[in-house]
Amino acid sequence: MIINQEMKNHIIKALKKDLRFDGRKKEEFRDIKVEYDVAGSAEGSAKVTIGDTIVMAGIKLGMEKPYPDTPNEGMLMVNAEFMPMASPDFESGPPSIASIELARVVDRGIRESKSIDVKDLCIEPKEKAWSVGIDIITINDGGNLMDAAGLAALAALKSATFPKLNKDGSVDYKEKTDKKLPLVKEPIMVTVHMIGEELIVDPISREEKCSDARLSVSAIDDKTMCAMQKSGEKALTTEQVDKMVKLAFEKSKELRKRL
């Protein structure tokens, strides 16, 4: 769908009266549903539905050699696939910049919050450590893939359990243990969009397409954030940044309750 200037003006005019297409207020999320263990073969998985948007995340655990510069640490990887099934805008082929950005922003939220203690993943320094691969797959893009992906990744991590580790160091994927991933903190990502001068959360596709700037904030608790990313073409005043951060913190409390 292509949004023209008239549509954008209309959206801004309506937002000034706190009106949106689906009857929500500017600072209101759509219904959120989190389902756990949706992919049996994965070590952990989750599906997050926000309105029409559906995102799946799966965790695969592997045994690998640690990187030479971090010999006592396990590995963490986040990848995002924007599947052609999810939107007419997504094409198969090499990853788009949007999917790279999403993966890196989710990665930063999880990595910087130290929610997984990577040192706990090390089995034998320099030789063996668990690698945690988080794959985010879009099922349907109805707007706000960013927050849905952040939530799905976290939910999948929460549900993940280690497979059995044989004495010789190989992994028996058929046998799962009760041991959960050591999750210390839970970063919740909320993205605030600016359209014209109006700030909204959880945009639908049409709103997202006329977003002038957005700020994604990963909150560890009610006060501390661990990652941030501004995107979009417009610059922000420091007052606007503060308003967006404040709103993101407020919304993160709501999202946290959904897990």
Next chain:
Amino acid sequence: MSYTKRNDGRKFDEIRPIEAEAGVIKSADGSARFKIGKTVAFATVRGPREMFPRFMKNPKRGVLRVHYQMMPFSGVGDRIRPGPNRRAKEISMVTANAFSEVIDLESYPNSVIDVFIDIPQADAGTRCAGISAAAIALADAGIPMKEMIGSVAVGKVGDKLAVDLDYSEEAYEGGAADIPVAITSRTKKVSLLQMDGDVTREELNELLEKAKVSCAQINDIQKKALKDKYEVKK
């Protein structure tokens, strides 16, 4: 353990020594070298020129295309594999976004302005040095800009707020927050903002104010670099 004195003896709101020079690459339409501490960035501007590949042409406005890359030998430790990786692609995108506010692309339909940012030597803050260099190079290329842009990383080392973190501070054992920021010179708007590490809202506000001060200092050096190139010598 607390961080009371900076590793290189700077004050907490002091940026590293800067050298800036415009017009260092003769074949370019505009270019600059920007050195902050041990971090060096080259920015090369080519264009406005006809967009290639053609299907990427935009008949309404020009496209600002940024190519950020670290040179293979620029980091301490392993060789960096050349070619765009995920990190480089993301930095290129946020850098282009940082400039879209100040460049009037509508006057260049069907065209592209290519900005190449290359890092020969890295000691943290490479994307910020790249942006500061690119601003000089764009001005050097004669691209109309509404404002200059200065960029610096602010952050937290241990529990101390600091500007322009170097690598030893970014890797501080007691924890560090790294916040690359770009500020427009006149309206003082934030055109780049990223963060990793732990900060509160109050700390962020304080750090953004510090970034405004540091970026104004960078703006003066950028202006001087341009004047040095263009001023008629007597």
